[in-house]
Amino acid sequence: MKVYSILLEGFRNYASFEAEFSDTVNVIAGNNAQGKTNLLEAVYFLSAGRSFRARTDRELIHFDRDGAHIRADIDSGGRGHRLEAFLHRTKRRQFLSNGVRLKTASALSGKLRTVLFCPDDLNLIREGAAVRRRLMDGCLCQLRPRYAEALTEYNRILEHKTRILRDYHQKPSLLETLDDFNLRMAQMGAQLIYYRAAYAALLAEKAAVIHREFSGGSETLSVRYLTVKTIEDPAKKPAELLEPLLEHLKTHRRAELETGTCLSGAHKDDLEILINGTPARTFASQGQARTAALSLKLAERDIHFADAGEYPVLLLDDVLSELDPKRQSFVLNRINEGQVFITCCDEVSLLPGTGGRLLRIAGGRLA
Numbered sequence: 001m002k003v004y005s006i007l008l009e010g011f012r013n014y015a016s017f018e019a020e021f022s023d024t025v026n027v028i029a030g031n032n033a034q035g036k037t038n039l040l041e042a043v044y045f046l047s048a049g050r051s052f053r054a055r056t057d058r059e060l061i062h063f064d065r066d067g068a069h070i071r072a073d074i075d076s077g078g079r080g081h082r083l084e085a086f087l088h089r090t091k092r093r094q095f096l097s098n099g100v101r102l103k104t105a106s107a108l109s110g111k112l113r114t115v116l117f118c119p120d121d122l123n124l125i126r127e128g129a130a131v132r133r134r135l136m137d138g139c140l141c142q143l144r145p146r147y148a149e150a151l152t153e154y155n156r157i158l159e160h161k162t163r164i165l166r167d168y169h170q171k172p173s174l175l176e177t178l179d180d181f182n183l184r185m186a187q188m189g190a191q192l193i194y195y196r197a198a199y200a201a202l203l204a205e206k207a208a209v210i211h212r213e214f215s216g217g218s219e220t221l222s223v224r225y226l227t228v229k230t231i232e233d234p235a236k237k238p239a240e241l242l243e244p245l246l247e248h249l250k251t252h253r254r255a256e257l258e259t260g261t262c263l264s265g266a267h268k269d270d271l272e273i274l275i276n277g278t279p280a281r282t283f284a285s286q287g288q289a290r291t292a293a294l295s296l297k298l299a300e301r302d303i304h305f306a307d308a309g310e311y312p313v314l315l316l317d318d319v320l321s322e323l324d325p326k327r328q329s330f331v332l333n334r335i336n337e338g339q340v341f342i343t344c345c346d347e348v349s350l351l352p353g354t355g356g357r358l359l360r361i362a363g364g365r366l367a
């Protein structure tokens with residue numbers, strides 16, 4: 001998986017920008033606020049169909065423009081491919097693959113695979129469950145187009161159901177549709193849980209190997225998938241997960257109506273991370289938690305490799321500067337295959353002897 005070149009028109013602080021990339025390491029260097037992260041964001045956008053930090057398309061469009069165009073020429077599975085996104089202030093965004101318009105963002109799934117790694121990810125272990133669900137979702141949406149579709153639909157239902165639970169006091173007739181929403185939610189949730197269980201098993205396997213190496217053999221990392229309590233074996237087929245999901249919804253119905261929130265479903269899932277058998281979220285030291293987070297992120301890359309036979313594009317945003325020299329060199333040694341984009345303010349130490357390209361960015365231009 002490689003990005004050969006990119007063109008940006010009116011994206012963030014890039015009025016008009018074109019660049020070609022090395023198929024090994026690309027160091028994106030520059031002072032603060034020059035557009036380094038924006039460049040990674042553009043690559044990520046074509047991969048995931050959304051930004052990792054903007055909530056609306058408007059944020060992504062240059063202040064002085066009405067629209068933005070991102071275009072990348074990539075290699076995917078040995079074949080050349082052109083991916084494009086058009087963003088507008090007043091219309092819906094559009095994606096094109098080799099000039100053909102895609103119906104949904106989910107259709108992008110898997111075309112350009114990326115793993116993004118930013119300083120926030122170092123808090124993966126200690127933060128709330130939402131960040132770990134995002135880890136699962138981010139990877140699975142790229143691996144399985146059907147997962148991306150199910151997740152979009154699940155979130156739509158969840159939003160709708162939340163409105164019902166909030167507004168039914170004023171409008172009791174809303175409650176007539178609640179059972180339908182619960183059924184639909186359980187159906188989509190069963191899909192998510194089925195895929196997540198398989199993903200968590202893979203993550204557990206790959207992360208354990210990396211973490212063992214990382215800790216010099218002294219620590220064992222395990223990953224456990226936590227989902228709705230009534231499900232005994234989340235690895236069962238979705239059809240078999242439906243019954244326990246509906247059961248759980250039923251027993252939580254009253255509490256949901258009383259609290260006005262959705263208490264039952266896959267949107268509460270989590271990954272429990274254990275180091276030497278102890279829950280890392282509560283007991284790991286700061287350093288242990290960081291190492292474990294690195295192991296999980298690096299494992300994500302290996303999962304893509306196992307699935308597609310090639311490494312995803314790795315986007316490292318400011319993460320190396322956050323690490324001590326030992327962890328830095330562990331990461332750099334582990335990622336010497338595949339294409340990598342690294343942003344940093346001080347480029348000197350990062351570019352390896354051979355290959356690789358240094359791009360200096362200043363004010364949304366190549367300096």
Ligand SMILES: Nc1ncnc2c1ncn2[C@@H]1O[C@H](COP(=O)(O)OP(=O)(O)OP(=O)(O)O)[C@@H](O)[C@H]1O
Nearest residue numbers: 012013032033034035036037038059060061062063
């Ligand atoms: N829609 C937009 N239109 C124009 N400029 C924008 C837009 N969105 C963000 N910017 C500008 O982009 C700059 C931030 O770019 P970016 O986040 O890529 O910085 P960076 O080079 O990664 O900096 P740092 O080293 O601090 O992380 C800011 O100056 C911001 O004002």
Ligand SMILES: [Mg+2]
Nearest residue numbers: 036037318343
């Ligand atoms: Mg940045």
